Amino acid sequence: MRKPLVAGNWKMHTDSSQAQDLASSIVSRVSSVTDVEVVLCPPFVWLERVAKLVEETGILVGAQDTFWEDWGAYTGEISPLQLSEMCSYVIVGHSERRHIIGETDEIVARKARAVARAGMVPILAVGELEQEYKEGISKEIVSNQLSAVLADGWDHEIVIAYEPVWAIGTGLAASAQYAQDMAAFIREQLSSYGLNQERVRILYGGSVNRGNFKEFIEQKDIDGALVGGASLKAEEFAELVMMAS
Ligand code: PEP
Numbered sequence: 001m002r003k004p005l006v007a008g009n010w011k012m013h014t015d016s017s018q019a020q021d022l023a024s025s026i027v028s029r030v031s032s033v034t035d036v037e038v039v040l041c042p043p044f045v046w047l048e049r050v051a052k053l054v055e056e057t058g059i060l061v062g063a064q065d066t067f068w069e070d071w072g073a074y075t076g077e078i079s080p081l082q083l084s085e086m087c088s089y090v091i092v093g094h095s096e097r098r099h100i101i102g103e104t105d106e107i108v109a110r111k112a113r114a115v116a117r118a119g120m121v122p123i124l125a126v127g128e129l130e131q132e133y134k135e136g137i138s139k140e141i142v143s144n145q146l147s148a149v150l151a152d153g154w155d156h157e158i159v160i161a162y163e164p165v166w167a168i169g170t171g172l173a174a175s176a177q178y179a180q181d182m183a184a185f186i187r188e189q190l191s192s193y194g195l196n197q198e199r200v201r202i203l204y205g206g207s208v209n210r211g212n213f214k215e216f217i218e219q220k221d222i223d224g225a226l227v228g229g230a231s232l233k234a235e236e237f238a239e240l241v242m243m244a245s
Contacts, residue, residue, distance in 0.1 A: 044064070129141075
């Protein structure tokens, strides 16, 4: 049985008091839920504060990104070893990093390996652009994104977040059936890289909200969600966690 996982990606939102309030409010609403893994991914600057707040609640903390080297002269970057003092998970390959910052599949792969080396679990985000979806090449794109990380061998825990880029932050979620088809495809691909496909959790991400999440979580190959916008509203985020329970 795969334990459902609901992760909130706060992106570059929240000032210090908003981060504190949001985390406290989430803690008070979901800390009694033990059959869902809840992961909060605040901006780097609030990681320590949020980590302290969720201590001993069962809620975990994740980072939104990392650098791929452990230490060195890399001005402005954050080491996976620094993150490992407070994080259990790190998102790598989020579409905003791939398509706004320009991260390549190779960079994402280096980051994923660095996260695993530091003893954390990467949440590897994959997904096609709208044009690629329209061209019918979604599987090819996702397959290449997976291969960049897994083809050289992978023997750590990993979570895959399937996030069609056209559904992120647009209010236009994929259909549950389409997300399920893609998740099943991803699961199949995992076994071709020697991973135990039954154990790897696959999340859906892209405009998940209280109105549509039930349909996604009911799908056979979808084990939870990576949530952006709705993770900034404690009440709605808590409802998503309850739906996964
Ligand atoms: C995301 O940032 O990963 C995401 C899925 O955002 P949203 O839920 O706002 O579409």
